[in-house]
Amino acid sequence: MHKEPIIGIDLGTTNSCAAIVEESGNVKLIPYKGGEYTIPSIFAIDDKGNELIGFEAKRQWQLNPRNTVYGAKRLVGVNYSSDVVGTMKKAVAYNMRAGAKNDVTLDVGKKEFTLQEISAKILGKIRDVAANYLKTPIKRAVVTVPAYFNDRQRQSVKDAGKLIDLEVVRIINEPTAAALAYGVGKTLKEKVVIYDLGGGTFDVSIIEIRDRVFEVKSTGGDVFLGGIDFDNAIIHHVLKDFAAKTGIDLATDPVAMQRIKDLAERTKIDLSAREEVPFNIPFITMTAQGQPLNIEMKFTRKMLEQLTNQLVDRTLQMVARVLVDSGLSTKDIDEVMLVGGQTRMPVVQDRLTKFFGKPPSKGVHPDEAVAIGAALYAHSLEDNSNLRIQLLDVIPMAIGLERGDGGFHVVFPRNASIPNAKQLLATTSIDNQTELAMRIYQGDHDTVARNDMLGEFTFSGIVPAKAGTVNVEIIFDVSVEGILTMRAKDPATGREMKTTVRVTQS
Ligand code: AMP
Numbered sequence: 001m002h003k004e005p006i007i008g009i010d011l012g013t014t015n016s017c018a019a020i021v022e023e024s025g026n027v028k029l030i031p032y033k034g035g036e037y038t039i040p041s042i043f044a045i046d047d048k049g050n051e052l053i054g055f056e057a058k059r060q061w062q063l064n065p066r067n068t069v070y071g072a073k074r075l076v077g078v079n080y081s082s083d084v085v086g087t088m089k090k091a092v093a094y095n096m097r098a099g100a101k102n103d104v105t106l107d108v109g110k111k112e113f114t115l116q117e118i119s120a121k122i123l124g125k126i127r128d129v130a131a132n133y134l135k136t137p138i139k140r141a142v143v144t145v146p147a148y149f150n151d152r153q154r155q156s157v158k159d160a161g162k163l164i165d166l167e168v169v170r171i172i173n174e175p176t177a178a179a180l181a182y183g184v185g186k187t188l189k190e191k192v193v194i195y196d197l198g199g200g201t202f203d204v205s206i207i208e209i210r211d212r213v214f215e216v217k218s219t220g221g222d223v224f225l226g227g228i229d230f231d232n233a234i235i236h237h238v239l240k241d242f243a244a245k246t247g248i249d250l251a252t253d254p255v256a257m258q259r260i261k262d263l264a265e266r267t268k269i270d271l272s273a274r275e276e277v278p279f280n281i282p283f284i285t286m287t288a289q290g291q292p293l294n295i296e297m298k299f300t301r302k303m304l305e306q307l308t309n310q311l312v313d314r315t316l317q318m319v320a321r322v323l324v325d326s327g328l329s330t331k332d333i334d335e336v337m338l339v340g341g342q343t344r345m346p347v348v349q350d351r352l353t354k355f356f357g358k359p360p361s362k363g364v365h366p367d368e369a370v371a372i373g374a375a376l377y378a379h380s381l382e383d384n385s386n387l388r389i390q391l392l393d394v395i396p397m398a399i400g401l402e403r404g405d406g407g408f409h410v411v412f413p414r415n416a417s418i419p420n421a422k423q424l425l426a427t428t429s430i431d432n433q434t435e436l437a438m439r440i441y442q443g444d445h446d447t448v449a450r451n452d453m454l455g456e457f458t459f460s461g462i463v464p465a466k467a468g469t470v471n472v473e474i475i476f477d478v479s480v481e482g483i484l485t486m487r488a489k490d491p492a493t494g495r496e497m498k499t500t501v502r503v504t505q506s
Helices: 055-059 083-091 115-134 151-163 174-183 227-246 254-270 301-326 346-356 369-380
Strands: 006-010 015-021 027-029 038-040 043-045 051-053 095-098 104-108 111-114 140-145 167-173 189-197 202-210 213-222 276-286 292-300 335-339 390-394 399-402 408-412 420-427 435-442 452-460 471-478 484-489 498-502
Touching: 006 115, 006 174, 006 369, 015 115, 015 369, 027 369, 038 055, 038 115, 043 055, 043 104, 043 115, 051 055, 051 115, 083 095, 104 115, 111 115, 115 140, 115 151, 140 151, 140 174, 140 369, 151 167, 151 452, 167 174, 167 369, 167 390, 174 189, 174 202, 174 213, 174 335, 174 369, 174 390, 189 301, 189 346, 202 301, 213 301, 227 254, 227 276, 227 292, 227 301, 254 276, 292 301, 301 346, 335 346, 335 369, 408 420, 408 471, 435 484, 452 484, 484 498
Parallel strands: 006 140, 140 167, 189 335, 213 390
Antiparallel strands: 006 015, 015 027, 015 038, 043 051, 095 104, 104 111, 189 202, 202 213, 276 292, 399 408, 399 435, 420 471, 435 452, 452 498, 471 484
16 A cells, blocks of 8 residues: 555646645645746756756756757657657757667767656656655656657656656546546536647547546647747748848857747747737847847737648647547537647637637646646545546557568557557468567558557567468557557467567667
């Protein structure tokens, strides 16, 4: 029996947040020093070698951009060779390179870090803040991830917990957590859409709530679409305008870029409340003759909407796909719930209102719902809890095997319910073969090359025999958390074969 509480953690791209169900049964967000409920998901090392996490890291990032890591959630569980890395390299000042397993390694303050280590630093900070506030050690947590995270990305978050001795007792999807925050304790019978546009990721899920049962009908998203991309649209516009006026490319100056980035985000946020805001940065750089140059511009809400129109379009295309996948139409949806800071942009709300024929609900707090839902679920897992919640979730992308011709043999289709298990009968293709290797991929494309490789599974201990005469039964298990494990058996004897997994990408 565990005495310590399990907390809920929303490990966000830009901000993270933790919550707990108190003994009274109330859910409480855990406040940080100044009373803030969110902590920036930023890690830095200063010039004296001190590690800074959260606000301390954010405060100094303009002056120390190369050793300040933000937005790292986008790189979690990603291969170095993936397109994501190239895009990130253009957007951030910290250095990334290929790690031992072709994962991404970051150089910060002359040390190297894996993405698990960076996530662990942020999780550790949240854990320490919570332990300090609650005056009890925190050893276990429910951590949320974007619904569109694949198996590797989920595994990576669990591994991050291990590094700091924090048991991630359950990974749940962010939209599902938001639905819990909305629905627990209300005896609802509703179909809801959770539209979650955060700092770095977009998720949309259709969830049927029947009292304590939360059944995800379909989910979709983009782990590369979020508030940061709206900021980048402003940044690109500013850089283009400045280059046209002065012939100077500010993109190569990290300190200037950091100042532009900061103001871009503030401008975007201000434009949610105002029609027009100035965009002025004094002494951004100098001419070759040493003359100081300023940025002097203004942005209107209309301009921002034009610059980001296709980003909003992409989210709505995904909403349409998820609706089709669920077999429902807009009329069947009782509520549309907004989650994530970027949903405060008025045009996002207007477009959703047009799409569904009714305005989105204000039923949950966009910044807090995910942590609250995680805390409720965490509480339901505690030994002494009488809160019963049943989560029926789905996998966001198909999981399957590489075929001989490079095609993708789907084992679990997209939106397959989890937990789930499937069996497949394989056989040997050469005489006296004692090992069978399979490459497993996740994604929605027909060819494996365009999907993400989850690992190469090798089953050994096959009894030597003529090709095609021995059967091997492969068992695929996807856990409630969307994490895949595989086993193989000899169906004749029932004997399990040894399985090794390699997650490096060739
Ligand atoms: P989250 O990951 O949910 O904390 O979302 C943070 C994102 O929401 C960041 O990209 C913020 O810039 C953005 N954001 C926060 N407030 C607003 C606002 N009022 N209008 C537009 N975007 C916002």
